[in-house]
Amino acid sequence: xxxxxxxxxxxxxxxxxxxxxxxxxxxxxxxxxxxxxxxxxxxxxxxxxxxxxxxxxxxxxxxxxxxxxxxxxxxxxxxxxxxxxxxxxxxxxxxxxxxxxxxxxxxxxxxxxxxxxxxxxxxxxxxxxxxxxxxxxxxxxxxxxxxxxxx
Amino acid sequence: xxxxxxxxxxxxxxxxxxxxxxxxxxxxxxxxxxxxxxxxxxxxxxxxxxxxxxxxxxxxxxxxxxxxxxxxxxxxxxxxxxxxxxxxxxxxxxxxxxxxxxxxxxxxxxxxxxxxxxxxxxxxxxxxxxxxxxxxxxxxxxxxxxxxxxxxxxxxxxxxxxxxxxxxxxxxxxxxxxxxxxxxxxxxxxxxxxxxxxxxxxxxxxxxxxxxxxxxxxxxxxxxxxxxxxxxxxxxxxxxxxxxxxxxxxxxxxxxxxxxxxxxxxxxxxxxxxxxxxxxxxxxxxxxxxxxxxxxxxxxxxxxxxxxxxxxxxxxxxxxxxxxxxxxxxxxxxxxxxxxxxxxxxxxxxxxxxxxxxxxxxxxxxxxxxxxxxxxxxxxxxxxxxxxxxxxxxxxxxxxxxxxxxxxxxxxxxxxxxxxxxxxxxxxxxxxxxxxxxxxxxxxxxxxxxxxxxxxxxxxxxxxxxxxxxxxxxxxxxxxxxxxxxxxxxxxxxxxxxxxxxxxxxxxxxxxxxxxx
Numbered sequence: 001x002x003x004x005x006x007x008x009x010x011x012x013x014x015x016x017x018x019x020x021x022x023x024x025x026x027x028x029x030x031x032x033x034x035x036x037x038x039x040x041x042x043x044x045x046x047x048x049x050x051x052x053x054x055x056x057x058x059x060x061x062x063x064x065x066x067x068x069x070x071x072x073x074x075x076x077x078x079x080x081x082x083x084x085x086x087x088x089x090x091x092x093x094x095x096x097x098x099x100x101x102x103x104x105x106x107x108x109x110x111x112x113x114x115x116x117x118x119x120x121x122x123x124x125x126x127x128x129x130x131x132x133x134x135x136x137x138x139x140x141x142x143x144x145x146x147x148x149x150x151x
Numbered sequence: 152x153x154x155x156x157x158x159x160x161x162x163x164x165x166x167x168x169x170x171x172x173x174x175x176x177x178x179x180x181x182x183x184x185x186x187x188x189x190x191x192x193x194x195x196x197x198x199x200x201x202x203x204x205x206x207x208x209x210x211x212x213x214x215x216x217x218x219x220x221x222x223x224x225x226x227x228x229x230x231x232x233x234x235x236x237x238x239x240x241x242x243x244x245x246x247x248x249x250x251x252x253x254x255x256x257x258x259x260x261x262x263x264x265x266x267x268x269x270x271x272x273x274x275x276x277x278x279x280x281x282x283x284x285x286x287x288x289x290x291x292x293x294x295x296x297x298x299x300x301x302x303x304x305x306x307x308x309x310x311x312x313x314x315x316x317x318x319x320x321x322x323x324x325x326x327x328x329x330x331x332x333x334x335x336x337x338x339x340x341x342x343x344x345x346x347x348x349x350x351x352x353x354x355x356x357x358x359x360x361x362x363x364x365x366x367x368x369x370x371x372x373x374x375x376x377x378x379x380x381x382x383x384x385x386x387x388x389x390x391x392x393x394x395x396x397x398x399x400x401x402x403x404x405x406x407x408x409x410x411x412x413x414x415x416x417x418x419x420x421x422x423x424x425x426x427x428x429x430x431x432x433x434x435x436x437x438x439x440x441x442x443x444x445x446x447x448x449x450x451x452x453x454x455x456x457x458x459x460x461x462x463x464x465x466x467x468x469x470x471x472x473x474x475x476x477x478x479x480x481x482x483x484x485x486x487x488x489x490x491x492x493x494x495x496x497x498x499x500x501x502x503x504x505x506x507x508x509x510x511x512x513x514x515x516x517x518x519x520x521x522x523x524x525x526x527x528x529x530x531x532x533x534x535x536x537x538x539x540x541x542x543x544x545x546x547x548x549x550x551x552x553x554x555x556x557x558x559x560x561x562x563x564x565x566x567x568x569x570x571x572x573x574x575x576x577x578x579x580x581x582x583x584x585x586x587x588x589x590x591x592x593x594x595x596x597x598x599x600x601x602x603x604x605x606x607x608x609x610x611x612x613x614x615x616x617x618x619x620x621x622x623x624x625x626x627x628x629x630x631x632x633x634x635x636x637x638x639x640x641x642x643x644x645x646x647x648x649x650x651x652x653x654x655x656x657x658x659x660x661x662x663x664x665x666x667x668x
Binding site: 119 | 442447448450451453454455457458459460461462486487490493494497501
């Protein structure tokens with residue numbers, strides 16, 4: 001574990017946020033998580049505007065994206081990212097409750113890197129989040145321009 | 152529907168008639184125009200022969216007849232050609248000076264009367280043809296009660312001018328009447344026919360009565376031979392022509408009114424149908440979005456119940472007594488069971504909505520795969536598999552696979568208490584369908600609950616005895632129904648059960664699917 005990437009968690013449900021952070025905490029990944037509670041906030045973060053206008057530059061190492069979000073939904077965020085030269089390389093993992101085939105197809109068509117259905121079972125949920133966190137923030141080599149921080 | 156009311160010969164005759172009419176009308180232009188030329192040529196030949204053999208030269212009815220036939224059988228273009236050719240022939244052969252296209256001043260009115268008659272006849276026959284081509288097939292589809300009669304009268308239609316012309320010809324030969332008499336009779340007939348197009352049935356009758364009165368009056372008034380034999384004959388012909396045409400027109404009108412009624416009825420039903428289709432589509436969309444929100448929104452709180460109970464268990468486990476720990480454990484189990492139920496229900500609804508991608512599927516292969524898959528989890532059990540050869544079916548492979556897997560895992564599950572489980576898979580080959588069965592020597596069931604077996608979440612055993620949500624057989628039934636088959640089950644408590652599903656044979660199924668609107 002040489003360095004950690006920053007994780008952008010886009011999730012509207014505070015309980016899901018808490019459970020996700022609890023899961024990431026076990027691997028001490030929680031500190032590097034930025035939470036955006038809707039699609040607009042997520043885009044604000046990526047474009048360094050609004051409340052994120054003063055953040056340090058660089059893209060997150062991975063973005064965990066819920067599909068059903070207020071204002072701008074997950075697929076719209078994904079589309080926006082993939083059509084922007086500066087953002088299109090960001091690894092995006094869809095993290096959703098939806099099993100629906102049409103969501104899967106649309107997500108992959110828009111170029112998502114992984115699609116994970118949130119398990120109902122807490123153990124499985126924790127495991128899924130942990131593995132995602134470890135893989136994307138630690139094991140995976142993110143594209144150039146991502147924020148890294150020495151542990 | 153029509154076919155039930157008629158003998159096969161009549162149907163065949165009518166079809167061949169219709170085909171002949173249609174083929175000529177929709178035939179290639181050379182054939183249609185050629186037909187028109189032949190008609191005029193025959194008329195010209197007959198007219199020339201009449202003159203040659205000393206009959207009084209009267210060409211108008213002959214050429215009129217040619218135009219009638221050409222228009223009725225070959226359509227608008229050939230009709231115009233027939234008029235032009237007839238006029239040319241008349242001009243060349245029958246107006247002074249003979250054998251030239253010039254017309255002397257004395258013969259000019261006769262020439263114009265000829266052209267006017269030819270044009271009126273062509274226009275009228277064309278209009279009549281158009282209405283009958285449209286209304287006759289429509290009527291025979293609708294199976295109207297008036298249809299048979301109307302069709303019969305309509306077939307007589309071309310005979311009316313023919314009969315008039317023939318009788319007129321005969322009288323000309325007898326040299327007793329003039330062109331004017333014939334012109335009047337024909338004109339009345341035409342007036343009545345025009346009335347048929349634009350008036351109601353009563354209107355037509357009124358016009359016809361008027362015409363009859365006029366004809367009678369004109370013959371009565373015409374001195375000096377008002378009531379001579381020839382005059383009476385001619386009046387009779389005129390009356391008969393008008394009568395027949397009137398009858399026809401009234402028939403046509405009644406049938407048309409009834410057709411109109413049916414058409415508006417159909418239109419109404421059609422609107423109703425498309426409204427229903429729209430509603431169905433809307434409710435389908437609603438169902439889809441309902442399933443979507445179930446999958447998305449219902450699972451989230453469930454995950455929280457599970458997650459926070461788990462966290463509570465972890466944090467407070469040491470400070471809780473045995474009873475409280477059991478409560479938390481129950482909350483956890485229930486939330487997981489609910490998660491499973493939601494997943495099963497969603498899967499079930501997905502099967503109802505998913506498109507079936509049908510191909511030829513080897514049931515042998517599917518059973519082999521399913522047994523191999525199930526065998527991995529049951530390696531410690533003693534199961535005797537007896538698998539008969541199975542046919543190839545036409546269906547959605549992944550769905551049929553689910554059917555087989557569900558039935559086989561049921562058989563494995565319900566034979567758990569047997570030292571040696573026996574599971575047999577075979578089929579009964581029928582004429583149009585094949586019935587596959589899965590037989591086991593397991594727990595069986597009471598036949599009086601057989602109808603409940605295939606219901607969603609219906610279970611005949613306690614959860615402690617056999618696990619499961621009760622979606623498997625419901626899924627089997629839904630898939631088999633979507634393939635046009637049936638399911639049934641036989642069993643006795645503690646003596647095993649047999650589950651049957653039928654599938655249409657490959658060829659039948661292909662046809663059935665093709666015929667499905």
